[in-house]
Amino acid sequence: xxxxxxxxxxxxxxxxxxxxxxxxxxxxxxxxxxxxxLGVGAAAAxxxxxxxxxxxxxxxxxxxxxxxxxxxxxxxxxxxxxxYGGAFQDAQRKAYFExxxxxxxxxxxESQGPDPVKLKAMVDTKNVEYDVGEFDRASVxxxxxxxxxxxxxxxxxxxxxxxxxxxxxxxxxxxxPYAQTYAYRADVFxxxxxxxxxxxxxxxxxxxPRTMPAGSGGLTPFLEAAVLAEGAPMDKxxxxxxDKAYASLAKIKPAVVKWWEAGAVPAQMLNDKEVVMGVAWNxxxxxxxxxxxxxxxxxxxxxxRTDAWAVPKGAANRDNAMKxxxxxxxxxxxxxxxxxxxxxxxxxxxxxxxxxxRLAVLPTAPAIKKQMFIYDSxxxxxxxxxxxxxxxxxxxx
Amino acid sequence: xxxxAKRVRRASRPRLTHPALVLPLLAYLAAFYAYPVAxxxxxxIAEPHWTLDNFRKIVETPVFLYVLWLxxxxxxxxxxxxxxxxxxxxxxxxxIDRTKSNLLMMxxxxxxxxxxxxxxxxxxxxxxxEGIVNQFLLWIGATDAPIRLLNTTFAxxxxxxxxxxxxxxxxxxxxxxxxxxxxxxAAEGLGATPLGVFRQIVLPLSLPGIAxxxxxxxxxxxxxxxxxxxxxxxxxxxxxxxxxxxVELFNWPFASALAVLLLASALLAFAAIAKRLxxxxxxxxxxx
Numbered sequence: 307x308x309x310x311x312x313x314x315x316x317x318x319x320x321x322x323x324x325x326x327x328x329x330x331x332x333x334x335x336x337x338x339x340x341x342x343x344l345g346v347g348a349a350a351a352x353x354x355x356x357x358x359x360x361x362x363x364x365x366x367x368x369x370x371x372x373x374x375x376x377x378x379x380x381x382x383x384x385x386x387x388x389x390y391g392g393a394f395q396d397a398q399r400k401a402y403f404e405x406x407x408x409x410x411x412x413x414x415x416e417s418q419g420p421d422p423v424k425l426k427a428m429v430d431t432k433n434v435e436y437d438v439g440e441f442d443r444a445s446v447x448x449x450x451x452x453x454x455x456x457x458x459x460x461x462x463x464x465x466x467x468x469x470x471x472x473x474x475x476x477x478x479x480x481x482x483p484y485a486q487t488y489a490y491r492a493d494v495f496x497x498x499x500x501x502x503x504x505x506x507x508x509x510x511x512x513x514x515p516r517t518m519p520a521g522s523g524g525l526t527p528f529l530e531a532a533v534l535a536e537g538a539p540m541d542k543x544x545x546x547x548x549d550k551a552y553a554s555l556a557k558i559k560p561a562v563v564k565w566w567e568a569g570a571v572p573a574q575m576l577n578d579k580e581v582v583m584g585v586a587w588n589x590x591x592x593x594x595x596x597x598x599x600x601x602x603x604x605x606x607x608x609x610x611r612t613d614a615w616a617v618p619k620g621a622a623n624r625d626n627a628m629k630x631x632x633x634x635x636x637x638x639x640x641x642x643x644x645x646x647x648x649x650x651x652x653x654x655x656x657x658x659x660x661x662x663x664r665l666a667v668l669p670t671a672p673a674i675k676k677q678m679f680i681y682d683s684x685x686x687x688x689x690x691x692x693x694x695x696x697x698x699x700x701x702x703x
Numbered sequence: 704x705x706x707x708a709k710r711v712r713r714a715s716r717p718r719l720t721h722p723a724l725v726l727p728l729l730a731y732l733a734a735f736y737a738y739p740v741a742x743x744x745x746x747x748i749a750e751p752h753w754t755l756d757n758f759r760k761i762v763e764t765p766v767f768l769y770v771l772w773l774x775x776x777x778x779x780x781x782x783x784x785x786x787x788x789x790x791x792x793x794x795x796x797x798x799i800d801r802t803k804s805n806l807l808m809m810x811x812x813x814x815x816x817x818x819x820x821x822x823x824x825x826x827x828x829x830x831x832x833e834g835i836v837n838q839f840l841l842w843i844g845a846t847d848a849p850i851r852l853l854n855t856t857f858a859x860x861x862x863x864x865x866x867x868x869x870x871x872x873x874x875x876x877x878x879x880x881x882x883x884x885x886x887x888x889a890a891e892g893l894g895a896t897p898l899g900v901f902r903q904i905v906l907p908l909s910l911p912g913i914a915x916x917x918x919x920x921x922x923x924x925x926x927x928x929x930x931x932x933x934x935x936x937x938x939x940x941x942x943x944x945x946x947x948x949x950v951e952l953f954n955w956p957f958a959s960a961l962a963v964l965l966l967a968s969a970l971l972a973f974a975a976i977a978k979r980l981x982x983x984x985x986x987x988x989x990x991x
Contacts, residue, residue: 422951423953426953448953452953515851521948522940522945522947523944523947523951562937563937567932568932568933571933578831578832580853691952694948694951694952695952697948698770698940699764699765701937702766702769702770702938702940
């Protein structure tokens with residue numbers, strides 16, 4: 307029963323928008339496939355297609371332990387948390403939820419599928435189903451403009467000494483940085499490797515099909531890449547000239563065989579060589595790499611994006627949600643998640659709890675972080691509607 | 704004894720067909736279908752104030768009508784393909800003996816019970832560059848390099864036809880099964896060729912089944928969403944994707960207007976097919 311639910315979770319998560327939604331271990335999948343009565347051959351083909359799942363290591367890595375928390379984070383009762391399900395939420399449970407329950411005395415009740423559209427309806431009808439959810443900052447700001455939908459973060463609980471100002475926001479506290487960048491088949495581009503968006507756009511030097519994020523399904527087209535491909539420096543991306551960015555995107559359009567709406571798709575297409583280069587989220591690529599796919603990540607000129615915890619207006623356990631949020635941005639919980647999945651950390655002290663070889667593959671590792679630009683959620687919150695309104699006509703031109 | 708039983712049955716009949724029996728269903732439909740649909744229609748013209756601006760915007764922005772046209776084209780091709788593939792199967796099922804047809808029917812129904820996502824995913828496995836279809840083509844030497852099958856309109860057609868085929872076969876089967884075999888034997892006896900029998904007897908008598916099957920497939924195809932997004936090419940946009948896009952942008956009145964347009968198109972298609980192919984008769988036949 308539970309396995310069936312997991313399989314459904316996985317399949318539905320294909321249509322999710324989060325970078326982390328759909329991840330599954332191959333072994334898990336084969337077991338499920340056997341249950342569904344698929345033959346071994348079919349299951350193997352299927353599993354190859356599914357590709358990799360998040361690189362949850364075969365033997366679970368040793369996680370740094372957290373033994374005490376400040377008294378201000380302790381409490382009682384429950385906190386209802388909404389995240390993206392699947393192996394991603396399993397990792398969050400290990401990294402965050404279990405130590406939080408043990409140390410704070412607050413029980414975590416989990417649910418799946420945070421959705422700003424649904425959140426608006428929940429707050430409008432005063433039927434708020436969870437106390438804290440994982441969102442990207444742009445959707446928090448977007449909803450904030452529609453009315454009073456969020457509780458302000460209680461920063462008196464958060465130790466912000468080692469958290470970059472950029473990660474702190476009135477209505478949301480970033481907790482999960484990730485890279486949205488290009489990745490390519492190393493077996494196709496053996497000598498010269500793509501180094502920039504100009505290379506991504508250069509179909510003569512780097513021929514072959516590509517995939518990029520769509521402007522539908524809750525996503526936004528990667529206009530920053532289009533701007534950088536035209537030669538703009540990284541500190542001059544914003545404000546984006548939307549006309550120019552679309553014009554630049556039009557140049558690569560003939561080579562794009564798929565505008566993806568789900569983070570699982572680009573990883574899978576690279577894994578199966580459906581494309582030779584694509585825009586993807588780094589955790590997904592780490593997963594196919596762990597699976598043996600000859601795919602490399604280009605960090606240079608990538609976007610550093612973040613997911614954040616945000617508390618819906620009128621959440622029944624608001625105070626516990628604030629304690630939960632404050633706990634998760636502490637160094638050790640952050641380091642624990644980065645051990646399980648190669649996403650970054652917002653608390654700089656987390657680096658001290660991570661082994662060097664792990665640190666080297668995280669988007670927030672100092673050497674990698676400085677090659678990337680910070681994705682401007684505020685610009686997107688202000689301009690998303692304009693960009694999206696033009697997407698479909700542009701696509702069909 | 705037999706007479707008494709008949710009387711009892713007759714006496715109880717009025718109670719069993721009492722109109723009140725449909726009330727629970729009506730109440731259910733009113734609460735969970737009619738009300739939300741009405742609310743959506745209302746929203747499309749009444750928010751933020753009484754206006755037809757949403758519909759004006761649809762007409763004035765070429766992309767919406769164009770995508771609606773693309774949606775109709777995909778639905779139309781899928782319907783025709785499902786009919787051409789489904790008719791021989793339904794005919795065979797209706798004409799062979801029960802044990803064999805039950806077995807074959809299971810094969811039609813099995814995929815029907817599998818989630819759309821699973822079946823879409825299966826097509827991704829089959830049509831991929833390293834998928835079975837490409838490997839077969841390479842093996843027989845039909846091609847030197849894998850061809851792009853996945854992420855094309857072709858893949859959308861293939862996957863949608865596969866998913867919707869049972870909706871075509873089932874109504875066709877029930878109608879063809881009801882055709883009196885004596886009619887065909889009589890026609891043959893009078894010297895009709897097999898083609899003549901088909902054209903003059905089978906085809907006209909199965910029209911209601913064709914109508915019902917085409918309607919089901921066409922209307923379901925209009926609202927398809929996940930399948931084109933997963934296996935389609937860059938230009939395979941369907942109207943449902945645009946509606947979702949507007950919902951995400953919190954343009955709920957405009958999304959409602961698009962949904963009303965889709966609903967109206969589906970109803971128009973329904974009216975056109977029902978009129979042309981005699982759906983009333985199909986419903987009447989099923990009731991019998």
